[in-house]
Amino acid sequence: xxxxxxxxxxxxxxxxxxxxxxxxxxxxxxxxxxxxxxxxxxxxxxxxxxxxxxxxxxxxxxxxxxxxxxxxxxxxxxxxxxxxxxxxxxxxxxxxxxxxxxxxxxxxxxxxxxxxxxxxxxxxxxxxxxxxxxxxxxxxxxxxxxxxxxxxxxxxxxxxxxxxxxxxxxxxxxxxxxxxxxxxxxxxxxxxxxxxxxxxxxxxxxxxxxxxxx
Amino acid sequence: xxxxxxxxxxxxxxxxxxxxxxxxxxxxxxxxxxxxxxxxxxxxxxxxxxxxxxxxxxxxxxxxxxxxxxxxxxxxxxxxxxxxxxxxxxxxxxxxxxxxxxxxxxxxxxxxxxxxxxxxxxxxxxxxxxxxxxxxxxxxxxxxxxxxxxxxxxxxxxxxxxxxxxxxxxxxxxxxxxxxxxxxxxxxxxxxxxxxxxxxxxxxxxxxxxxxxxxxxxxxxxxxxxxxxxxxxxxxxxxxxxxxxxxxxxxxxxxxxxxxxxxxxxxxxxxxxxxxxxxxxxxxxxxxxxxxxxxxxxxxxxxxxxxxxxxxxxxxxxxxxxxxxxxxxxxxxxxxxxxxxxxxxxxxxxxxxxxxxxxxxxxxxxxxxxxxxxxxxxxxxxxxxxxxxxxxxxxxxxxxxxxxxxxxxxxxxxxxxxxxxxxxxxxxxxxxxxxxxxxxxxxxxxxxxxxxxxxxxxxxxxxxxxxxxxxxxxxxxxxxxxxxxxxxxxxxxxxxxxxxxxx
Numbered sequence: 001x002x003x004x005x006x007x008x009x010x011x012x013x014x015x016x017x018x019x020x021x022x023x024x025x026x027x028x029x030x031x032x033x034x035x036x037x038x039x040x041x042x043x044x045x046x047x048x049x050x051x052x053x054x055x056x057x058x059x060x061x062x063x064x065x066x067x068x069x070x071x072x073x074x075x076x077x078x079x080x081x082x083x084x085x086x087x088x089x090x091x092x093x094x095x096x097x098x099x100x101x102x103x104x105x106x107x108x109x110x111x112x113x114x115x116x117x118x119x120x121x122x123x124x125x126x127x128x129x130x131x132x133x134x135x136x137x138x139x140x141x142x143x144x145x146x147x148x149x150x151x152x153x154x155x156x157x158x159x160x161x162x163x164x165x166x167x168x169x170x171x172x173x174x175x176x177x178x179x180x181x182x183x184x185x186x187x188x189x190x191x192x193x194x195x196x197x198x199x200x201x202x203x204x205x206x207x208x209x210x211x212x213x214x
Numbered sequence: 215x216x217x218x219x220x221x222x223x224x225x226x227x228x229x230x231x232x233x234x235x236x237x238x239x240x241x242x243x244x245x246x247x248x249x250x251x252x253x254x255x256x257x258x259x260x261x262x263x264x265x266x267x268x269x270x271x272x273x274x275x276x277x278x279x280x281x282x283x284x285x286x287x288x289x290x291x292x293x294x295x296x297x298x299x300x301x302x303x304x305x306x307x308x309x310x311x312x313x314x315x316x317x318x319x320x321x322x323x324x325x326x327x328x329x330x331x332x333x334x335x336x337x338x339x340x341x342x343x344x345x346x347x348x349x350x351x352x353x354x355x356x357x358x359x360x361x362x363x364x365x366x367x368x369x370x371x372x373x374x375x376x377x378x379x380x381x382x383x384x385x386x387x388x389x390x391x392x393x394x395x396x397x398x399x400x401x402x403x404x405x406x407x408x409x410x411x412x413x414x415x416x417x418x419x420x421x422x423x424x425x426x427x428x429x430x431x432x433x434x435x436x437x438x439x440x441x442x443x444x445x446x447x448x449x450x451x452x453x454x455x456x457x458x459x460x461x462x463x464x465x466x467x468x469x470x471x472x473x474x475x476x477x478x479x480x481x482x483x484x485x486x487x488x489x490x491x492x493x494x495x496x497x498x499x500x501x502x503x504x505x506x507x508x509x510x511x512x513x514x515x516x517x518x519x520x521x522x523x524x525x526x527x528x529x530x531x532x533x534x535x536x537x538x539x540x541x542x543x544x545x546x547x548x549x550x551x552x553x554x555x556x557x558x559x560x561x562x563x564x565x566x567x568x569x570x571x572x573x574x575x576x577x578x579x580x581x582x583x584x585x586x587x588x589x590x591x592x593x594x595x596x597x598x599x600x601x602x603x604x605x606x607x608x609x610x611x612x613x614x615x616x617x618x619x620x621x622x623x624x625x626x627x628x629x630x631x632x633x634x635x636x637x638x639x640x641x642x643x644x645x646x647x648x649x650x651x652x653x654x655x656x657x658x659x660x661x662x663x664x665x666x667x668x669x670x671x672x673x674x675x676x677x678x679x680x681x682x683x684x685x686x687x688x689x690x691x692x693x694x695x696x697x698x699x700x701x702x703x704x705x706x707x708x709x710x711x712x713x714x715x716x717x
Binding site for chain 1: 252253256258259261266267268269271331332334335336360371379387391397398402403405407409410412413414415416459462463464465466467472473475477478479548551552556557623624635637638645
């Protein structure tokens with residue numbers, strides 16, 4: 001009984017999952033898709049922490065109504081470094097797969113602080129703590145190492161420069177914010193910087209024009 | 215010479231799980247009410263990270279699925295398993311380990327999820343240390359269950375137990391498969407697989423969490439408690455066995471229907487759709503078997519609140535298992551996916567099928583566990599009607615919202631531009647429906663009547679003494695009894711008579 005039930009429930013899973021994981025042609029690679037930078041990774045983990053996926057998908061379906069609204073439809077090769085995947089299952093807010101480069105950094109800053117000031121009537125909650133709290137980068141080296149173990153092609157020894165790399169990118173983001181008139185002490189050390197870096201990266205790997213964040 | 219064998223069922227563990235079901239049910243649903251309100255009043259997170267929508271939503275789903283329904287399953291399993299096998303649970307220690315372990319896991323979830331510690335796989339958000347704890351407790355439950363099965367006094371394994379076994383096996387496999395992750399720190403990990411592969415594994419898990427945590431154990435409970443409450447044999451035992459095997463075999467394939475039109479390869483999407491459509495047969499087999507069990511007892515459904523709960527539960531099961539295959543058709547999914555239709559759909563299952571079957575079961579169980587009568591049929595009836603209205607007020611606005619929003623997303627002007635180019639327009643349009651859904655939160659309040667039913671047992675022994683022989687005596691009464699029975703053979707005999715033989 002136990003054995004038969006086990007066999008019955010294993011068959012379907014095996015037939016679906018094993019080929020997906022083992023046969024490479026199921027997930028075609030895309031040359032221009034690169035791993036996240038350390039700062040973007042920190043931002044992505046913040047996106048995970050806040051449960052943004054509860055309201056925002058990252059999956060543009062191949063319908064004209066979606067490509068018109070969001071841009072190019074999603075390809076499986078774009079997600080090969082996404083651990084975990086963040087496709088989502090509900091759009092209480094719009095899809096974010098192609099949000100990178102769509103708005104200036106300062107738009108995101110103000111929007112996270114008070115969504116209604118940018119989009120009157122929006123039901124997105126405010127995230128003041130991202131602007132208040134300092135970003136912790138301590139775990140980055142460990143994260144880079146773990147992701148390399150799992151197959152993300154970060155070069156050997158990259159974990160040692162990961163924090164410095166993140167700080168450099170953070171300064172660039174903060175610089176752009178300053179140019180747009182957002183002045184704040186220690187701005188480059190705040191959580192919001194990583195979040196902006198991640199959001200601006202989203203979906204840009206296969207965009208033809210130059211990326212705003214690089 | 216044949217000896218009369220004496221043994222006792224362990225009812226204490228059943229009572230504990232019943233209490234837990236009622237506590238966590240209230241908590242989980244209240245969190246649901248809070249996030250429903252947050253969807254209308256976004257400022258309700260008060261600028262506090264720990265109570266913001268994104269962090270509370272997984273708390274709501276986990277609390278309802280694993281705390282409310284989970285404890286509901288264990289309540290029913292621990293009660294029915296012992297009786298169906300004519301044996302006490304295999305190990306009291308394991309029972310208690312299971313109970314307290316499970317509650318500790320729930321508390322850990324309630325602490326870590328608001329802190330943003332999450333691995334994000336839907337319905338498997340808990341981070342790796344808690345995943346390990348779940349595995350341990352689950353194995354304890356398994357040993358306890360199979361141990362009881364091995365020492366049973368009843369030769370035949372009733373079909374409900376088949377459902378329990380399939381539940382245990384599959385949840386074990388799913389839990390391990392979906393939580394293969396590499397820890398980075400005490401509360402952060404990355405899944406072994408990425409992107410599309412991660413998505414497929416997650417929905418293989420996610421869909422079968424619905425199948426093997428919200429469906430198969432509850433079918434087992436239905437097969438035990440519905441015939442008991444209706445006092446009728448199962449309509450067709452043969453059907454129950456056929457639909458059991460079909461259900462567990464087919465369900466496991468259906469996961470990819472959560473990923474239609476995504477970048478999951480087409481062959482996997484098609485497999486998911488085909489098997490989802492087939493699922494309607496075994497699902498409706500179960501529903502019909504449940505409803506037909508009531509043949510000849512429908513007059514009692516009009517009066518008995520327990521049967522009312524169960525009938526609506528089984529009907530809701532039938533409705534959501536019709537809707538499920540329909541939503542798995544690619545053309546329907548193109549409209550429904552990413553909208554509130556899905557949310558309406560799962561709540562028909564959760565509030566109707568799981569919630570109402572749990573309430574029906576508890577109203578049937580509590581008087582038996584406490585050897586008393588239902589405190590008030592009227593109260594239970596009120597609970598039933600308010601709950602049913604709550605489901606309606608919840609589901610109908612969300613179906614409406616889902617349709618409306620999806621059609622707005624897809625509408626073009628004659629010139630070929632999106633008619634509602636600003637996403638926000640499609641959100642403000644459905645806010646009235648979101649407000650109506652909050653009204654559906656009335657589903658929660660009558661649950662307090664279950665507590666009332668339990669509190670009322672205080673006066674129960676007196677009432678039952680007056681009518682019949684008491685079945686359960688307070689320990690003080692037992693002490694008095696022991697004293698009176700301590701005769702020539704000494705206090706040991708008195709203790710034996712009054713505690714072990716349970717006058």
